[in-house]
Amino acid sequence: MLGARLHQTAFYESMTSTLFTVTPDQLKRPRSYQNIITCSNATLKAWLLMRGVTDSISYNRKLKWLLYEGHRAEFTALAQMLSTMSELARKQYINGLSEHDKLKNKLICVNQFMNILTPVNIAALDYAQLIAMYKIGVRLRMCSLSEARSFSLEAAQISQTKYTSWHEYFGACIAGAYFESPPVDITSLNFIYTQKLLDATSIHPSVNWDRKLK
Numbered sequence: 001m002l003g004a005r006l007h008q009t010a011f012y013e014s015m016t017s018t019l020f021t022v023t024p025d026q027l028k029r030p031r032s033y034q035n036i037i038t039c040s041n042a043t044l045k046a047w048l049l050m051r052g053v054t055d056s057i058s059y060n061r062k063l064k065w066l067l068y069e070g071h072r073a074e075f076t077a078l079a080q081m082l083s084t085m086s087e088l089a090r091k092q093y094i095n096g097l098s099e100h101d102k103l104k105n106k107l108i109c110v111n112q113f114m115n116i117l118t119p120v121n122i123a124a125l126d127y128a129q130l131i132a133m134y135k136i137g138v139r140l141r142m143c144s145l146s147e148a149r150s151f152s153l154e155a156a157q158i159s160q161t162k163y164t165s166w167h168e169y170f171g172a173c174i175a176g177a178y179f180e181s182p183p184v185d186i187t188s189l190n191f192i193y194t195q196k197l198l199d200a201t202s203i204h205p206s207v208n209w210d211r212k213l214k
Contacts, residue, residue, distance in 0.1 A: 004214060007207050012152055014166065014205035015159065016132045018173050018196070019125075036135050044136045051129075059142045063133060067155070070126030071180055078107060079114040079121065105182035112189055113175040120162040124169045125176025127155040156213055166209045170200040 036044065053059045082090050090111055097104040114121070131152045137143035163169040174196045183189060 007211060008149075008153065008156070008213055010205070011156055011207045011211065011213060012131050012135075014207060015156060015169070015173075016128045016135075017205075018170055018200045019128050019132055019177065036132065036139065041140060044139060048133070048136065048140075053133075056142050059133070059137060063130060063151070066126045066130045066133070067151075070123065071176055072121055072123045072126055074106075075110060075122050075176070075179055078110045082107070082111055082114065105186050106179060108186050109175070109179045109182055109189065112193070113179070117172055117175060118163065118168060120172070122172050122176030122179055123162055124159060124172035125180065127159045128173050130155045153213060160210065160213070164209070166205050167197075167201050169209070171197050174200065 048054075048059070051062060053062050085093060094104060094107050094111065097107070134143060134148035134152050138145055138148045159169060163172065174193060178189060178193060183192060
């Protein structure tokens with residue numbers, strides 16, 4: 001049992017390892033899943049606040065949203081819309097949007113990633129955030145340890161059915177993070193995405209992607 005728990009923990013750490021390394025340093029977000037254990041409660045609360053979580057009610061609502069809808073739903077809807085246009089029409093449509101339109105940078109991200117991700121696109125981000133939120137929830141006493149273990153395991157197992165490797169999963173998670181918070185210099189998206197994916201896959205996780213979790 002102890003060995004299984006250790007493998008689960010290592011698997012979860014790998015699942016969330018890219019979450020906090022693709023956003024601007026000035027936001028002072030935790031930089032790894034392991035840091036959630038030691039960083040201050042104030043920092044964890046700030047991370048939740050950026051995602052609209054202010055109390056136990058919004059916390060549980062966010063968890064349910066990540067599990068059943070998530071960022072992947074919006075990404076899919078935008079990808080379907082763009083897929084009806086020619087490449088030229090896409091560029092003209094996106095370029096025609098106002099620089100102040102919040103949807104513009106998201107559409108640039110979707111246009112960049114929609115043809116290189118698997119059909120489940122950025123679902124990896126939703127499951128990674130779900131696991132991170134359960135870890136934070138235990139720290140802040142917003143959920144029980146048994147609940148966190150049960151739903152984290154479910155999120156990990158679902159991820160294993162949707163992606164075939166860590167590389168595929170990492171690529172989707174990083175793309176999702178940029179979709180959620182597009183970089184200020186959106187023209188560098190392709191370069192920074194490639195760099196972050198190389199960084200993420202340079203160290204192979206200690207647990208194989210297809211390891212049976214229980």
